[in-house]
Amino acid sequence: MKIIKIEELVKKFGDNVAVDNINLEIEEGEIFGLLGPNGAGKSTIINIICGLLAMDRGKVEILGRDIKKDPFFAKKNIGIVPQDIAIYDDLTAYENINFFAGLYGLRGRSLKDQVEEALEFVGLADKAKSRPGDFSGGMKRRLNIACAIAHRPKLIIMDEPTVGIDPQSRNHILHSVRKLNELGSTIIYTSHYMEEVEEICSRIAIVDHGKVIAEGTNEELKGIVTNTNSIWITVDSTNRLSADQLKAIKGVTNVEIDNNLIKVNSSADINNLDKVILYFIENLVAIKSIESKTPNLESVFLTLTGRKLRD
Numbered sequence: 001m002k003i004i005k006i007e008e009l010v011k012k013f014g015d016n017v018a019v020d021n022i023n024l025e026i027e028e029g030e031i032f033g034l035l036g037p038n039g040a041g042k043s044t045i046i047n048i049i050c051g052l053l054a055m056d057r058g059k060v061e062i063l064g065r066d067i068k069k070d071p072f073f074a075k076k077n078i079g080i081v082p083q084d085i086a087i088y089d090d091l092t093a094y095e096n097i098n099f100f101a102g103l104y105g106l107r108g109r110s111l112k113d114q115v116e117e118a119l120e121f122v123g124l125a126d127k128a129k130s131r132p133g134d135f136s137g138g139m140k141r142r143l144n145i146a147c148a149i150a151h152r153p154k155l156i157i158m159d160e161p162t163v164g165i166d167p168q169s170r171n172h173i174l175h176s177v178r179k180l181n182e183l184g185s186t187i188i189y190t191s192h193y194m195e196e197v198e199e200i201c202s203r204i205a206i207v208d209h210g211k212v213i214a215e216g217t218n219e220e221l222k223g224i225v226t227n228t229n230s231i232w233i234t235v236d237s238t239n240r241l242s243a244d245q246l247k248a249i250k251g252v253t254n255v256e257i258d259n260n261l262i263k264v265n266s267s268a269d270i271n272n273l274d275k276v277i278l279y280f281i282e283n284l285v286a287i288k289s290i291e292s293k294t295p296n297l298e299s300v301f302l303t304l305t306g307r308k309l310r311d
């Protein structure tokens with residue numbers, strides 16, 4: 001069963017097309033990654049799915065039901081962890097979850113049990129009576145996750161849940177994503193950290209300028225760049241180097257100079273390593289190390305857009 005089906009979705013802010021005719025289908029049971037740079041349109045897509053923002057055009061179905069015709073059904077089946085933490089500082093951790101779960105219609109014994117279960121799940125059981133004012137960013141984020149999952153939604157959407165938090169909370173969150181998925185929830189996970197998306201997602205859509213520019217499993221996406229060889233060369237000084245001259249070598253598709261590191265991409269069907277090395281020797285640039293890089297989602301993004309995922 002498809003948990004979500006998005007058809008020809010469009011959203012504009014004035015002249016800015018934030019979501020530009022997006023089509024996406026996600027099966028139940030997936031951890032689906034939405035990967036894209038700042039301003040790609042990830043949060044706008046998410047906010048439309050959750051009914052927080054109106055679409056200009058298109059259709060979104062949750063478990064086969066149109067969210068415009070049946071907004072309550074959609075809301076009941078979705079748990080959202082928004083990009084900006086939304087919790088009340090003057091309520092305790094317990095009261096925060098209790099409040100949000102109550103909005104979804106939970107009452108009595110099941111409310112109490114599920115609030116406690118959610119607190120336990122995010123590792124904040126010992127903080128039940130504390131107010132989040134003194135929590136670290138990571139703890140606030142975990143409390144926010146608890147608020148989104150206590151009503152046991154079928155679809156959990158997390159919008160950049162690991163931005164700006166400590167590594168321990170980050171690991172805790174990534175672990176919870178996997179566990180929630182094992183317990184039966186489908187997850188949509190947005191991020192501009194390709195390492196995270198590679199690590200946990202079963203399928204990934206790369207979004208840029210409001211469009212899905214590639215979609216598939218991690219392996220399928222990397223297949224886009226298997227015709228590219230990437231070598232990283234570290235030197236003492238780049239003074240005598242020119243990216244343009246390197247780019248002129250036959251087969252070179254992209255050159256990036258980052259301090260003393262030079263990243264050279266070439267098409268795999270042209271063997272030009274000797275010519276690249278010769279360029280350094282002829283220009284009297286001492287090579288300290290050479291590494292051959294296997295493709296990752298960053299190189300997929302670079303190949304598709306000519307830009308880096310993160311600045």
Ligand SMILES: Nc1ncnc2c1ncn2[C@@H]1O[C@H](COP(=O)(O)OP(=O)(O)OP(=O)(O)O)[C@@H](O)[C@H]1O
Pocket residue numbers: 013016017018036037038039040041042043044045083192
């Ligand atoms: N409420 C708004 N009013 C006007 N423009 C907006 C609004 N929300 C988003 N935008 C614009 O829409 C585009 C997409 O923004 P969005 O927040 O969806 O990107 P994102 O992929 O979530 O980025 P980030 O990684 O920075 O969170 C951007 O150009 C942004 O400036």
Ligand SMILES: [Mg+2]
Pocket residue numbers: 042043044083159160
């Ligand atoms: Mg966003």
